[in-house]
Amino acid sequence: STEGIESPKEDIQTKKVLATPVARAMAKDLGIDINTVEGTGPNGRVMKEDIRRAKEEHLKPKVKEGL
Amino acid sequence: MTNKLNLIGAVNQALMNEMELDETVVVYGEDVGVEGGVFRATVDLQKKFGEKRAFDSPLAESAIVGSAIGMAINGLKPVVEMQFMGFSYPAFNQIISHVARMRNRSRGLYNLPMVIRAPYGGGIRALEHHSESTEAIYSQIPGLKVVIPSTPYDAKGLLIAAIRDPDPVLFLEPKRIYRAFRQDVPEEPYVLPIGKAKVLQEGEDVTIVAWGAMVRDTQKAIKMVESKGIKPELIDLRTIAPIDRETIIESVKKTGRLIVVHEAPKTLGVGAELMAIANEKAFLYLEAPPTRVTGFDTTFPLPKGEKHYIPSPERIAKTIEDVVRF
Amino acid sequence: MTNKLNLIGAVNQALMNEMELDETVVVYGEDVGVEGGVFRATVDLQKKFGEKRAFDSPLAESAIVGSAIGMAINGLKPVVEMQFMGFSYPAFNQIISHVARMRNRSRGLYNLPMVIRAPYGGGIRALEHHSESTEAIYSQIPGLKVVIPSTPYDAKGLLIAAIRDPDPVLFLEPKRIYRAFRQDVPEEPYVLPIGKAKVLQEGEDVTIVAWGAMVRDTQKAIKMVESKGIKPELIDLRTIAPIDRETIIESVKKTGRLIVVHEAPKTLGVGAELMAIANEKAFLYLEAPPTRVTGFDTTFPLPKGEKHYIPSPERIAKTIEDVVRF
Amino acid sequence: MNFKDHNPLNNKQYRILDFNGEVVNKEDLPSLTEEELKYLYKTMLYTRMIDDKALSYQRQGRMLTYAPNTGQEAAQVGSAYAMEKEDWLVPAFRELGALLVRGVPLRNIYLYWYGNEWGSHMPEGVKVLPISVPIASQYQHAVGIGMANNIKEENNVAVTYVGDGGTSHGDFHEALNFASVFKAPVVFIIQNNQYAISVPRSKQTASKTLAQKAIAYDMPGILVDGNDIFAMYVATKEAVDRARRGEGPTLIEAYTYRLGAHTTSDDPTKYREDKEVEQWKPKDPLIRFKKYLLNKGVISEEWEKETLEELEKDVVSTFESIEDKSDTEIEDIFKYHYETMPPQLEEQLEEYKLFLEGGK
Amino acid sequence: MNFKDHNPLNNKQYRILDFNGEVVNKEDLPSLTEEELKYLYKTMLYTRMIDDKALSYQRQGRMLTYAPNTGQEAAQVGSAYAMEKEDWLVPAFRELGALLVRGVPLRNIYLYWYGNEWGSHMPEGVKVLPISVPIASQYQHAVGIGMANNIKEENNVAVTYVGDGGTSHGDFHEALNFASVFKAPVVFIIQNNQYAISVPRSKQTASKTLAQKAIAYDMPGILVDGNDIFAMYVATKEAVDRARRGEGPTLIEAYTYRLGAHTTSDDPTKYREDKEVEQWKPKDPLIRFKKYLLNKGVISEEWEKETLEELEKDVVSTFESIEDKSDTEIEDIFKYHYETMPPQLEEQLEEYKLFLEGGK
Numbered sequence A: 001s002t003e004g005i006e007s008p009k010e011d012i013q014t015k016k017v018l019a020t021p022v023a024r025a026m027a028k029d030l031g032i033d034i035n036t037v038e039g040t041g042p043n044g045r046v047m048k049e050d051i052r053r054a055k056e057e058h059l060k061p062k063v064k065e066g067l
Numbered sequence B, C: 001m002t003n004k005l006n007l008i009g010a011v012n013q014a015l016m017n018e019m020e021l022d023e024t025v026v027v028y029g030e031d032v033g034v035e036g037g038v039f040r041a042t043v044d045l046q047k048k049f050g051e052k053r054a055f056d057s058p059l060a061e062s063a064i065v066g067s068a069i070g071m072a073i074n075g076l077k078p079v080v081e082m083q084f085m086g087f088s089y090p091a092f093n094q095i096i097s098h099v100a101r102m103r104n105r106s107r108g109l110y111n112l113p114m115v116i117r118a119p120y121g122g123g124i125r126a127l128e129h130h131s132e133s134t135e136a137i138y139s140q141i142p143g144l145k146v147v148i149p150s151t152p153y154d155a156k157g158l159l160i161a162a163i164r165d166p167d168p169v170l171f172l173e174p175k176r177i178y179r180a181f182r183q184d185v186p187e188e189p190y191v192l193p194i195g196k197a198k199v200l201q202e203g204e205d206v207t208i209v210a211w212g213a214m215v216r217d218t219q220k221a222i223k224m225v226e227s228k229g230i231k232p233e234l235i236d237l238r239t240i241a242p243i244d245r246e247t248i249i250e251s252v253k254k255t256g257r258l259i260v261v262h263e264a265p266k267t268l269g270v271g272a273e274l275m276a277i278a279n280e281k282a283f284l285y286l287e288a289p290p291t292r293v294t295g296f297d298t299t300f301p302l303p304k305g306e307k308h309y310i311p312s313p314e315r316i317a318k319t320i321e322d323v324v325r326f
Numbered sequence D, E: 001m002n003f004k005d006h007n008p009l010n011n012k013q014y015r016i017l018d019f020n021g022e023v024v025n026k027e028d029l030p031s032l033t034e035e036e037l038k039y040l041y042k043t044m045l046y047t048r049m050i051d052d053k054a055l056s057y058q059r060q061g062r063m064l065t066y067a068p069n070t071g072q073e074a075a076q077v078g079s080a081y082a083m084e085k086e087d088w089l090v091p092a093f094r095e096l097g098a099l100l101v102r103g104v105p106l107r108n109i110y111l112y113w114y115g116n117e118w119g120s121h122m123p124e125g126v127k128v129l130p131i132s133v134p135i136a137s138q139y140q141h142a143v144g145i146g147m148a149n150n151i152k153e154e155n156n157v158a159v160t161y162v163g164d165g166g167t168s169h170g171d172f173h174e175a176l177n178f179a180s181v182f183k184a185p186v187v188f189i190i191q192n193n194q195y196a197i198s199v200p201r202s203k204q205t206a207s208k209t210l211a212q213k214a215i216a217y218d219m220p221g222i223l224v225d226g227n228d229i230f231a232m233y234v235a236t237k238e239a240v241d242r243a244r245r246g247e248g249p250t251l252i253e254a255y256t257y258r259l260g261a262h263t264t265s266d267d268p269t270k271y272r273e274d275k276e277v278e279q280w281k282p283k284d285p286l287i288r289f290k291k292y293l294l295n296k297g298v299i300s301e302e303w304e305k306e307t308l309e310e311l312e313k314d315v316v317s318t319f320e321s322i323e324d325k326s327d328t329e330i331e332d333i334f335k336y337h338y339e340t341m342p343p344q345l346e347e348q349l350e351e352y353k354l355f356l357e358g359g360k
């Protein structure tokens, strides 16, 4: 079965992102759009580590916000 | 010239055409001659080509296949019938041990241009052994080709290709749709390529692979989900062995999703192989787990239970939605 | 008390034990009685239990299995031998049409507590038909259990379990390791559970599933990659039907990677099913494509080619590295 | 009677009653009580009635494919009546009369043809195997039953059936060979009804008789007029007795005729002449036996009429008791493949039930 | 000779030469030239020599499993010599003498047993099927060849072989039945060498002779002294002629003895008495034929010695020409499954070659 994960389908991308299922799962869990993540694996493949890094970057305070 | 033919009529015409063109083609099996087959696939062949080329055999599947091997070696192109797929098993030893191996055994000397035809699949409220789909058993035998048409047009073109093929072909006819619908079929002989799947409908959301009678049920399911904005790509596998991986892989890379629909039991069915292929060749494109909609891991039930067994359009539609919304 | 036994000795002892304990157990087949089997699996049974309970049959596999069905219905527990797996096919109709179906057909009335034993697999430089691994064909038949041991200890415990099992069991013995090594095997009868895989070695980097003779080759491969810091988890499937999905799934969820190793051809082999299961049950844990290391999609070659066919420890090791480094 | 006196190569049918119901072989006339004779005839009528009703239900779309026995009642009832309580019956699929004699309730029979597996779940104590569809395969099961009797030193016999077509099959040969090698107490009956679907007996094998195939195994083989209930009974009785005495198997060819279609899906006019059927009609086993019984005063037309009414009621009410009430329970599809359902099957059952409930 | 005069139920062997090489049936003595007689004997010697050498190579670990023919040379050579150029030979796996007569080069034979498929690739014009291992299955191939001859209105005959054990198999029965129904021009030879591995003929079937199994198909069946090369030749010739005349198939039981082991993996002392073997040794077909030829002055001890030397040279050099040079080409494992390799196979071949080269 499909493990019950519910979420509306993303817009169809013109260019497919290459990613392992586990990376896709993490991205989904963390609310990250996998299409915006730069893959560092072979052929630009998105790996678990890329998602983790993307998450960390996402959490970093953005510079221009400083007032 | 074309005629409106149903699938069984197309099978019959393919045999007619080839027997006309090639006098080495002979057709035999149980009830194949005088009666013209219990499903009438071979009707009028004996009348037209005589008892020598279209005839009844004693009731012995092993000898039907075993003798066809000898005939093929001795210059003929036998097209033999197993009355039902469920009665092909007495011939299993001949098929796996000889039909599939003679060419390799003799390093290319003895090829077997023979065809074994058999009606297959359920849904006609038949007795035990009359409803099964064991294409996965045969499709794993090296040296054997397995073809399953889903339309009259394909049936004719693929059967003629099978007869002309220099290698042995198991030709499985989805009996549930023998008379389900008619199609324009050219009177002239023509061939469709063995080993090539056919994209019946292009789409982008999910790749669905089906064959035989399940193609139509899948089309019904697709109608159901299209109203919800889902755009499936439908592939008719047509040749189960060897599988046209290219067409499947290309499609899965595009859609990122795969559903296989078959009537056979789930475990070790052809679905498993297609899922494995998707893993091996399109893994990084997968956006949802490759999935199968299949018969249960049980014997095909007697008629009062069969409606549960064959995947219904509704079951297929539900799976499409689940996979696309994954 | 234990004895150092090899696998064939363990099979023999299992038969001895059960014939001793249960007088309804009878053993027969080609060369099974006086000679004690071409591999000596049934040696001394006739001496010990007499011609009534351990005997030679005429050369007819269908009748061997077909008569065993009747015996099982009539209160006995036949353990019949197919001299080689490659000669089980003449019995295929009896196996698929009756052995596997009698219980369901009669809605539980006629169960068949019978065992069909057969040496299987290649690597002993044998003639044609003496080397094949067609477990995938049998493992897809609903109603049939298929068991393959990989050690003397397992062979004894699983064979006794098979004999005591109320359902029919196909018991395949990896002939390549019949005499490969000895193990401490208790003299007393004991059973190991049918339907349970065994984790032979825990690890975290990749789940490897193998069975029969391939377990040892896989262990060799693991030795090779361990030196490179890879820690595979090795599972001996032991029961091919029904598959112990739980053990596999749990492991794949842990490692994120799956490799199946088998000797049988690739297409539609048991590897495909395990890959499908990983997709269905552990998809989101996958860090690399489930992969298989298998025989080729060809007939098993005659001896001068067989070394190429059976996956070598080197081929397996290479795949482990590829998958882990994916 | 002694099988030695009936060389199958002579191609002469063993017969006790002629077509007119006259006894032509007094010596072998079995001594059956009036009750027994009535029972036999009644069972033949019952068999015919069950056929007739099934065919008409089928035409009305109330029944599925059905294989009629019409014309073969003597071969079936006569042979099965020679069995004892503990003997095993191993049928093919056209042995209705034999099933009835051996205690299979009509309910089972109709359930089976109605498409429900419970039809093959025999009641306690009825030692009858399920109908076997793969031609000739059942012969080997009977051999195994017989071998087991020898091993267990039990005294039962297995009686099994095949059609003329089935004699061409490898399983037929292997079964007879095994049985003769192991002296298995088995009686092999061939219902030679002259056709295997459309294929006539003459195209099935080149041998003059099917009974002579016994010679290949040094087994007695006898050609019997299969439409003569006494001949069938006596020959089978002798074979059953032989088997029980430990003298091994026998092959009996019951020479008969399938007056009806192969099954309700079959149209015999495609492959045989009406003339031929007409020639066989007067040889109908019911006619012959009835003449004998009327002559002997065992039955009257009155009795037959009443009996037919009684039987019809039974058949109709049995059919109606299953009609539209025999859909397969979903659980039943899964539950009986193994003693314990493996997790895969449990999951598939659960998923399917959920699906039907419209759930996820 | 006429098959009608040789009822297999009489259990009498058709014989022309007795154990001492004396002609006991002058009438049937075939008229063969001295050249032909020498050829026959030489082929028997060749067969024996090939066996002997194979066994010794095997013991030296230079050969794999081998199935010897020793004791059965007359049955093989005599029968095959009755064939014409265009006839088909369909062997089991213990017909070395027949293969040689039909033109299969020793190189092929040794290659086969040496474990290389090229052994079964017959030279142009040699109408011999590959060795068939699944017992009795080849009988059906011969039937198909015969049926095709009828359909094509060609005049060739198929001669096929099986062992005594093989007669128990379903395929045996189906083949004989098909052949008789279709009047296929096939000669079915049973090499009854008294054993199927360890199982003696007496446990294989209860029939007095194997030839009598022909009666099940109304086919002529004849029991022949299989160690008498003339009897084998004449009986097979008559069967071949019958077949060619369109009179259909024949079954020939060659009553012989396997003097050696089943194969080199087998130890016959486990299941048969030395005494029995000793009793058969004087019946060795080579001894008998040699006596006849010496008596007739066709050969001399001298001639035999020279011939043996010549043959030994041939055998040794043939073996050495393949030894250690016959590893299977990797491509060959893949190339011959279909006329055109499907992409899967191409990929597997490529991957494997890459792996061997140590690449990815």
Ligand SMILES: Cc1ncc(C[n+]2csc(CCOP(=O)(O)OP(=O)(O)O)c2C)c(N)n1
Binding pocket: B030, B059, B061, B083, B087, B090, D094, D133, D134, D135, D162, D163, D164, D165, D166, D167, D191, D193, D195, D196, D197, D258, D262
């Ligand atoms: C092995 C097998 N092959 C084919 C069939 C299909 N089939 C069903 S009945 C039948 C003819 C049987 O003829 P026969 O043995 O004479 O029995 P009858 O129907 O006349 O009682 C055939 C070919 C089958 N059931 N099993």
Ligand SMILES: Cc1ncc(C[n+]2csc(CCOP(=O)(O)OP(=O)(O)O)c2C)c(N)n1
Binding pocket: C030, C059, C061, C083, C087, C090, E094, E133, E134, E135, E162, E163, E164, E165, E166, E167, E191, E193, E195, E196, E197, E258, E262
């Ligand atoms: C269908 C099948 N079952 C089993 C075997 C294994 N086997 C090889 S030879 C043999 C005995 C054959 O005996 P027989 O037919 O008498 O021939 P022989 O070896 O004596 O020439 C057996 C059982 C086989 N090759 N094929």
Ligand SMILES: [Mg+2]
Binding pocket: B112, B113, B114, B115, B161, B162, B163, B164, B165, B166, B167, B168, B169
């Ligand atoms: Mg072809």
Ligand SMILES: [Mg+2]
Binding pocket: D163, D164, D165, D191, D192, D193, D194, D195, D196, D197
């Ligand atoms: Mg019939």
Ligand SMILES: [Mg+2]
Binding pocket: E163, E164, E165, E191, E192, E193, E194, E195, E196, E197
């Ligand atoms: Mg033998």
